[in-house]
Amino acid sequence: MNTANIQEEILKLKKEKGVCILAHSYQAREICEIADYVGDSYQLSVWGSQEKADTMLLCGVRFMAETAKILSPEKKVLLSNPIAGCPMAEQMSRDMIAKIKEEYPDYTVVAYVNTIAELKTICDVCVTSASAVRIVDQIPNDKILFIPDCNLGAYVAKMLPHKTVKLLNGGCPLHAAVTPDEVKLARTRHPEAKLLVHPECIPEVAAAADFVGSTTAIMKYAQESDAKEFIIGTEISIAEHLQYDCPDKRFYPLSMNLICANMKATTLMDVYRVLQGEAGEEIILDDRTIADARRCIDAMIALGG
Numbered sequence: 001m002n003t004a005n006i007q008e009e010i011l012k013l014k015k016e017k018g019v020c021i022l023a024h025s026y027q028a029r030e031i032c033e034i035a036d037y038v039g040d041s042y043q044l045s046v047w048g049s050q051e052k053a054d055t056m057l058l059c060g061v062r063f064m065a066e067t068a069k070i071l072s073p074e075k076k077v078l079l080s081n082p083i084a085g086c087p088m089a090e091q092m093s094r095d096m097i098a099k100i101k102e103e104y105p106d107y108t109v110v111a112y113v114n115t116i117a118e119l120k121t122i123c124d125v126c127v128t129s130a131s132a133v134r135i136v137d138q139i140p141n142d143k144i145l146f147i148p149d150c151n152l153g154a155y156v157a158k159m160l161p162h163k164t165v166k167l168l169n170g171g172c173p174l175h176a177a178v179t180p181d182e183v184k185l186a187r188t189r190h191p192e193a194k195l196l197v198h199p200e201c202i203p204e205v206a207a208a209a210d211f212v213g214s215t216t217a218i219m220k221y222a223q224e225s226d227a228k229e230f231i232i233g234t235e236i237s238i239a240e241h242l243q244y245d246c247p248d249k250r251f252y253p254l255s256m257n258l259i260c261a262n263m264k265a266t267t268l269m270d271v272y273r274v275l276q277g278e279a280g281e282e283i284i285l286d287d288r289t290i291a292d293a294r295r296c297i298d299a300m301i302a303l304g305g
């Protein structure tokens, strides 16, 4: 079977079985093409929860499938490839943060959505890369313990100087590895291009950008901008998708190392096999974990997230 045949089979199977496919925008193009929704992790969970289908198939990484399950506990949530984790989301355990919380009893613990469900259960407020600055600004307490991403946390601290933001040593291995030298090189090669970066990049890289934003915000900026060339400082698939969406513009990856192996673990064939009942993993979370992690997400919603 070629790609088009597999896609056709997937579309038939998902209709027959009443499955809604959610694909993170870091997924390969052929997967995004057969998805019902393509977007960032939190938005996918919200769309999934509003869908009629009682089974969701998430093409992305484990914490995203867990977030979908937390928002839709009554639905069946399948992760397309069980090996797809997120190293950042799995960096800090519940026990580790429980201990650190004791050292900072008067701090509000803010968890990036890129955290495992179990960790969310002991955090106060969840944020996404798109909402972090806005939500932290709304938190009445000025003392914030921000986990796990010290780069997103540093960006929030820079934007909200009236807050005291305590950071831990965590982050996305690939965004954090982008260097100021790579920025210099890309700027030299493409002097007319706007540089758009994800806030998971280190502060020196973010400070050199024309725009800092989530995957969705980067795509929107590039689509709406009058500029014709863009250097994209996030996972490489965003530059690829934008090149298809805007053929009259040019998109250059900031670094060829910006490839998330976990996001790329899912193949079109995996999706097909999950729909045939031969692959994938159903996300199972106990009621307590769902209720406590939900509290953290609801706190974000209450603050306008």
Ligand code: 13P
Binding pocket: 039, 040, 041, 042, 114, 128, 129, 130, 172, 175, 198, 200, 213, 214, 215, 216
């Ligand atoms: P977004 O929430 O911006 O989609 O980012 C998800 C992610 O994993 C970034 O590395």
Ligand code: SF4
Binding pocket: 061, 085, 086, 087, 088, 089, 114, 172, 173, 174, 175, 235, 260, 261, 262, 263
């Ligand atoms: Fe996790 Fe980084 Fe991959 Fe995003 S790009 S899923 S934060 S490892």
